[in-house]
Amino acid sequence: MEYEVEIDGRKFVVRFFTRDGQLFVEHEGGAFPVKAATPLRNKVQRAVVNGGEGSFGYHRAKEHTEIVLDGAIYSATVRELEHVRLSAMTHRKAAVGKLDIKAPMPGIVVAVKVKVGDEVKKNQSLLSLHAMKLENDIRSPRDGVVESISIKPNDVLEKGAPMLKLGPPRDQADG
Amino acid sequence: MLKRVLIANRGEIALRVIRACRKLGVHSIAVYSDADAHLPFVQQADESHYLGPSPAADSYLNMSRVIELAKLHNADGIHPGYGFLSENATFAKLCEDSGIKFIGPSSRAIDALGDKRNAKAVAEKANVPVTPWIKCGGAATADNIAAIRKIGFPVMIKPAAGGGGKGMHRADTEDQLAELLPKAAREAKAAFGDDALLVEKYLAAPRHIEVQMLADEHGTVLHLFERECSLQRRHQKLLEESPSPSLTPAQRAAICADAVRIATTAGYTNAGTCEFLMDAERWYFCEVNTRLQVEHPVTEQVTGIDLVEQQLRIASGEKLAIRQADIRQSGHTIELRINSEDPFTGFMPSLGHIDAFQPPAGEGIRVDAGFAAGDTVTQFYDSMIAKLIVSGSDRAHCIERAIAALREFHVVGVATTVPFHIQLLQHADVRAGKFNIHWVEKHLAELTKREQAQKAAVLAALMEYRHLNKIRDAQSRAGELHFDPWSSSSLPRLR
Numbered sequence: 122m123e124y125e126v127e128i129d130g131r132k133f134v135v136r137f138f139t140r141d142g143q144l145f146v147e148h149e150g151g152a153f154p155v156k157a158a159t160p161l162r163n164k165v166q167r168a169v170v171n172g173g174e175g176s177f178g179y180h181r182a183k184e185h186t187e188i189v190l191d192g193a194i195y196s197a198t199v200r201e202l203e204h205v206r207l208s209a210m211t212h213r214k215a216a217v218g219k220l221d222i223k224a225p226m227p228g229i230v231v232a233v234k235v236k237v238g239d240e241v242k243k244n245q246s247l248l249s250l251h252a253m254k255l256e257n258d259i260r261s262p263r264d265g266v267v268e269s270i271s272i273k274p275n276d277v278l279e280k281g282a283p284m285l286k287l288g289p290p291r292d293q294a295d296g
Numbered sequence: 297m298l299k300r301v302l303i304a305n306r307g308e309i310a311l312r313v314i315r316a317c318r319k320l321g322v323h324s325i326a327v328y329s330d331a332d333a334h335l336p337f338v339q340q341a342d343e344s345h346y347l348g349p350s351p352a353a354d355s356y357l358n359m360s361r362v363i364e365l366a367k368l369h370n371a372d373g374i375h376p377g378y379g380f381l382s383e384n385a386t387f388a389k390l391c392e393d394s395g396i397k398f399i400g401p402s403s404r405a406i407d408a409l410g411d412k413r414n415a416k417a418v419a420e421k422a423n424v425p426v427t428p429w430i431k432c433g434g435a436a437t438a439d440n441i442a443a444i445r446k447i448g449f450p451v452m453i454k455p456a457a458g459g460g461g462k463g464m465h466r467a468d469t470e471d472q473l474a475e476l477l478p479k480a481a482r483e484a485k486a487a488f489g490d491d492a493l494l495v496e497k498y499l500a501a502p503r504h505i506e507v508q509m510l511a512d513e514h515g516t517v518l519h520l521f522e523r524e525c526s527l528q529r530r531h532q533k534l535l536e537e538s539p540s541p542s543l544t545p546a547q548r549a550a551i552c553a554d555a556v557r558i559a560t561t562a563g564y565t566n567a568g569t570c571e572f573l574m575d576a577e578r579w580y581f582c583e584v585n586t587r588l589q590v591e592h593p594v595t596e597q598v599t600g601i602d603l604v605e606q607q608l609r610i611a612s613g614e615k616l617a618i619r620q621a622d623i624r625q626s627g628h629t630i631e632l633r634i635n636s637e638d639p640f641t642g643f644m645p646s647l648g649h650i651d652a653f654q655p656p657a658g659e660g661i662r663v664d665a666g667f668a669a670g671d672t673v674t675q676f677y678d679s680m681i682a683k684l685i686v687s688g689s690d691r692a693h694c695i696e697r698a699i700a701a702l703r704e705f706h707v708v709g710v711a712t713t714v715p716f717h718i719q720l721l722q723h724a725d726v727r728a729g730k731f732n733i734h735w736v737e738k739h740l741a742e743l744t745k746r747e748q749a750q751k752a753a754v755l756a757a758l759m760e761y762r763h764l765n766k767i768r769d770a771q772s773r774a775g776e777l778h779f780d781p782w783s784s785s786s787l788p789r790l791r
Contacts (some may be wrong), residue, residue: 122761126753133750135757148754155754161762164652164669165706168758170751177752178708179759180651186759188752191703192714193640195752199760 123202128195134202146170211244211260220265220287224278228252232274239267240291247285250278264290297612298322298373298397302366303341305377306356307666308683309588310337313375316604317342325369327362329355331674335666345369350676356380359387366396373397373611375604379678382587383410383457384489399611400566401586408562409584412456412494419581422561424554427573427580429496431456434481436474440495444473447497453477455484456492463487464531466498499580501732502573504528505540506585507555508595509568510606512616517559519552520595520603521625527720529643529736534713535720536591537630538598541691541729542574551579558584567592567607573733590633593664593685597629627687628694632702634665634682636673638711639744645679648672651709653681656701660687660694673710681712691729695721719743 123136136147137155146155153171166179178189188195207225228250235247241261249256265287272284302325303313310326314337317324326341331350338344345365348355355361357380366374374391376382376399388403400406409415416426430443432453444451444467453476455463463483465476477493485491508520524540525533543551555570558581568586572579592603601618610616637643650671655663665682667673673681686701688694702718720743725731736743 122764124757124760126757128749128753128756129746131749133753133757135754137757137761146754146758149750155758157758157762161759161766164708165654166755166759168755170754176704176706177755178652178706179755180708181759181763186756187708188755188759189706189708190748190752190755191718192705192707192712192716193746193748194638194711195746195749195756197753197756199756 127198301373302371309377375399422557450498457488457490629687635679636710639716646711654706656704
């Protein structure tokens with residue numbers, strides 16, 4: 122599981138994995154074991170991070186998580202990285218030029234909703250991708266014309282696989 | 297011994313007095329405002345009564361109402377704590393006239409010493425040096441300006457009636473007086489009900505040293521050595537310690553003797569503190585705080601003497617059972633004020649619900665707190681929620697212990713000065729004892745760094761990971777496998 126954590130305007134990527142029943146955190150190129158020593162509901166948490174045990178304050182609010190470390194409050198926005206990528210794809214600002222639209226996650230193509238030459242609008246649904254037991258709508262990040270499509274229904278895609286190419290919108294194509 | 301003591305105060309100091317009452321078998325009576333109805337001191341007192349609405353003027357400063365409650369509930373003594381009515385001679389006189397013992401000095405002594413103008417005259421009589429000063433009204437009249445010019449700029453403007461750093465302003469030029477004198481007078485009036493001011497010479501880089509005194513009603517005056525309180529911000533003390541790292545043994549003996557002479561000259565009784573400002577070599581008498589002080593635990597820890605117990609004994613007419621020769625400073629003690637203020641946003645007050653309150657414990661650690669988890673910090677009173685008092689065999693040991701204790705002081709819900717204190721105690725100047733009353737202001741940027749965002753990010757992610765796992769476990773147990781892992785908004789919030 123990968124997370125993007127934003128604190129004081131800085132973004133950090135934190136990944137978790139388990140090996141032999143032990144939870145590890147991977148961050149900034151290093152991996153080290155972590156172990157929580159207190160129930161999740163506690164406001165004061167103890168955890169062993171990389172062999173060192175420490176305590177910190179914890180409060181989960183609606184929009185953010187507060188971590189109180191040595192008395193200082195860090196207000197963190199925590200999002201799953203896949204979710205961040207997905208929304209980045211679908212919410213990117215309109216831009217001109219060519220754009221490769223890649224699979225934001227591994228999955229199976231359910232349906233392609235556009236064909237080559239179609240003019241599409243920002244946020245228009247391009248295709249749907251089945252992943253993690255769900256159909257995910259892949260929407261166009263901007264206005265444009267579909268130049269090529271390299272997938273078809275039932276294709277199994279790896280994360281980052283190219284799916285289609287978007288050209289500039291027609292009214293700008295000659296400019 | 298007094299039998300029933302009403303505590304005309306709130307928070308940690310009310311609890312402190314309750315504890316001393318319990319020790320002596322005295323029945324304690326708390327009074328409280330709307331905002332404080334659920335605080336620990338209300339529950340801990342032997343009995344508690346409603347005082348009035350939340351604004352201090354309608355409750356803790358309402359003299360006639362406090363006296364009325366004291367009479368109604370047969371109190372034979374009133375402990376004023378610090379702040380509020382503690383240095384109010386009119387209130388002390390009201391108590392005396394009602395046949396209720398005011399646990400503090402007589403109204404006459406408060407008049408003589410509580411008013412800073414009179415206090416300076418007493419010090420001069422006791423042959424203790426004072427800084428050049430004048431009495432002054434709240435207007436920049438030609439007379440006032442001429443007198444202030446004689447002292448020489450910069451000067452400090454202070455409310456004559458008050459203490460605690462409220463309403464104090466530095467003026468560097470005559471032009472500033474026109475603005476600052478009326479402002480200081482307004483603040484003095486609002487805080488202490490008296491707009492009289494005094495203006496005195498501003499010392500460039502002094503240290504704040506104060507001497508704790510105890511005086512019984514039979515002529516005995518003792519000192520309990522000094523506290524150094526130079527680490528302040530906007531005249532609010534942040535850290536107090538004893539012994540002072542800046543006094544030689546000879547200076548210590550001399551400054552304590554000065555304090556005893558002032559108390560003796562004034563006919564002072566009960567607990568009080570003589571404050572001095574110390575330049576490179578010499579010190580000047582500043583004022584007497586005619587009350588128990590916030591930082592009194594520092595003295596209690598180094599001398600082993602319970603000051604509030606002594607206050608109650610003195611007020612009950614007992615002779616002091618302690619002799620000066622028996623009082624020793626042993627080890628080192630530091631008090632850190634834990635305020636609900638955010639040091640990273642200019643010490644903005646942080647109000648609201650305290651979700652978690654877990655103070656440190658262990659050898660050499662004392663916490664005097666007025667709040668507990670579930671309480672609310674309101675805008676009506678000062679921002680101090682607790683005092684962390686740490687003792688060690690010497691100053692270096694004490695500092696190390698204090699840093700460890702601060703790291704284990706967990707408050708969730710409001711911001712506190714804990715992170716500021718950690719950085720303060722880590723600073724080389726503080727460790728070396730090299731500071732004066734302006735040091736904190738000059739080093740604020742160094743003392744308010746946020747350097748652990750990365751570690752906090754890992755911990756925030758860890759908690760999110762655990763949170764999601766818990767939901768997934770719960771859902772798979774319930775057979776609900778269809779949830780949207782991409783949308784955090786579709787996740788139920790478990791608390």
